[in-house]
Amino acid sequence: MQPPHDRPWSLTARWIFPGDAPPVERGVLTIQGERIVALERIPSPPTPLPPGRGELKQAAARQPDFDLGDTAVIPGLVNAHTHLDLSNLAGKLPPSPDFIKWLRGIGAHRRQETAEQTAAAIETGIRQSLAHGVTLLGDIAVGGRSWETLARFPLRAVVFFEMLGLTVDRAALALDTADHWLKDHPATTTLRAGLSPHAPYSVRASIFEEAAQRNRQSGIPVCTHLGESCAEFVLPDGPFAEFLREVGVYDPQGLVPNLETIVSLYRKGKGTSLVHANYLDAGTDFGNAAVIYCPRTHAAFGHWPHLFRHWYAGGVTVAVGTDSLASNPDLSILGELRFLHERYPDLWGDMLLRMATINGARALGWEHETGSLAPGKSADFVCLPWSMPTHADPFLALLESKAVPTNVYFRGLQTLLDRSETKPLEIS
Numbered sequence: 001m002q003p004p005h006d007r008p009w010s011l012t013a014r015w016i017f018p019g020d021a022p023p024v025e026r027g028v029l030t031i032q033g034e035r036i037v038a039l040e041r042i043p044s045p046p047t048p049l050p051p052g053r054g055e056l057k058q059a060a061a062r063q064p065d066f067d068l069g070d071t072a073v074i075p076g077l078v079n080a081h082t083h084l085d086l087s088n089l090a091g092k093l094p095p096s097p098d099f100i101k102w103l104r105g106i107g108a109h110r111r112q113e114t115a116e117q118t119a120a121a122i123e124t125g126i127r128q129s130l131a132h133g134v135t136l137l138g139d140i141a142v143g144g145r146s147w148e149t150l151a152r153f154p155l156r157a158v159v160f161f162e163m164l165g166l167t168v169d170r171a172a173l174a175l176d177t178a179d180h181w182l183k184d185h186p187a188t189t190t191l192r193a194g195l196s197p198h199a200p201y202s203v204r205a206s207i208f209e210e211a212a213q214r215n216r217q218s219g220i221p222v223c224t225h226l227g228e229s230c231a232e233f234v235l236p237d238g239p240f241a242e243f244l245r246e247v248g249v250y251d252p253q254g255l256v257p258n259l260e261t262i263v264s265l266y267r268k269g270k271g272t273s274l275v276h277a278n279y280l281d282a283g284t285d286f287g288n289a290a291v292i293y294c295p296r297t298h299a300a301f302g303h304w305p306h307l308f309r310h311w312y313a314g315g316v317t318v319a320v321g322t323d324s325l326a327s328n329p330d331l332s333i334l335g336e337l338r339f340l341h342e343r344y345p346d347l348w349g350d351m352l353l354r355m356a357t358i359n360g361a362r363a364l365g366w367e368h369e370t371g372s373l374a375p376g377k378s379a380d381f382v383c384l385p386w387s388m389p390t391h392a393d394p395f396l397a398l399l400e401s402k403a404v405p406t407n408v409y410f411r412g413l414q415t416l417l418d419r420s421e422t423k424p425l426e427i428s
């Protein structure tokens with residue numbers, strides 16, 4: 001399909017999933033330039049929509065420009081948490097119950113990798129993300145290094161500058177460096193700069209406060225790994241203290257008094273997110289802060305069952321992430337959803353797709369621009385072959401299929417030409 005650039009155009013498909021509303025059988029998606037104009041029902045649908053499927057306007061009498069046939073169209077997917085700069089570690093550092101040992105492996109890898117190798121890793125991760133239909137990424141990057149590479153590709157991202165430093169001196173340096181980086185990286189059409197105080201055991205309390213303040217004052221997105229391991233609860237003692245002492249960067253005076261302190265700093269923010277939350281209390285008041293759950297990484301480390309469905313039911317913005325290729329087999333968000341569906345077959349498909357689309361966009365503070373197929377939003381969507389002839393629940397067909405994207409559109413332009421190639425377009 002070769003959409004026109006100079007006039008509105010439309011497509012229809014077997015099912016269109018808006019992401020924040022029920023799916024529409026034989027819906028018509030109309031696009032003008034880079035924006036979605038409408039999602040409507042085709043005149044005289046072949047089968048009546050069941051009750052409760054929403055009252056969509058009848059599409060205009062004219063036929064859609066393109067009929068994709070047995071295809072599912074879903075919003076561009078959101079990977080709310082990854083580390084593109086670890087993409088060279090694919091398959092090389094298997095997750096183990098000894099989390100500190102695994103962290104040491106990450107540190108050793110970072111020290112021996114050259115800047116060129118890291119740049120190549122970032123590009124590998126971006127290409128793979130695009131191939132899997134991801135059009136918005138939350139990427140934690142050492143030194144904010146993924147920014148320049150991301151700017152060359154057709155997708156959006158929040159690049160979170162990673163901040164590390166528990167001692168007074170290291171914390172001051174981290175904050176100063178981050179502030180300079182923020183100043184040098186104003187938002188573009190596709191990129192926004194954020195801050196990521198790394199974790200409660202590696203970052204001074206003042207950094208969490210300063211980052212939260214920048215979020216409140218300037219809307220800078222902020223995210224932190226929190227409650228990833230139960231060893232965080234025995235600070236200032238335990239394995240983290242031992243590890244940081246050994247490498248000469250421990251200062252118990254710098255620690256936050258408890259994990260709740262960080263939640264309370266983030267809950268009134270906007271575009272604030274807590275990554276993992278594997279061991280946080282069920283009654284935690286997250287407020288506006290999102291929880292980012294990384295299902296396959298969580299399972300690979302053998303953590304306790306995650307409370308994502310409990311929090312989702314309570315109105316928390318729960319989004320999904322892959323984490324990095326150091327702990328996950330790929331950067332596919334659909335892979336995360338299919339894993340969850342297999343593990344918890346009773347999970348509602350609508351909930352899963354929201355976690356991977358509109359909730360991810362909300363977690364990253366980008367929900368007004370993308371995350372659902374709604375009028376006025378960016379035309380970011382993914383086409384998947386519809387392999388099941390009939391099915392009572394369209395979500396099941398999406399989740400039980402192994403189909404990979406055949407096409408990805410970003411800002412109304414095709415970005416994926418075939419399954420083996422993710423040819424980047426120059427975005428002006």
Ligand SMILES: [Zn+2]
Binds near residue numbers: 081082083140225324
């Ligand atoms: Zn992470």
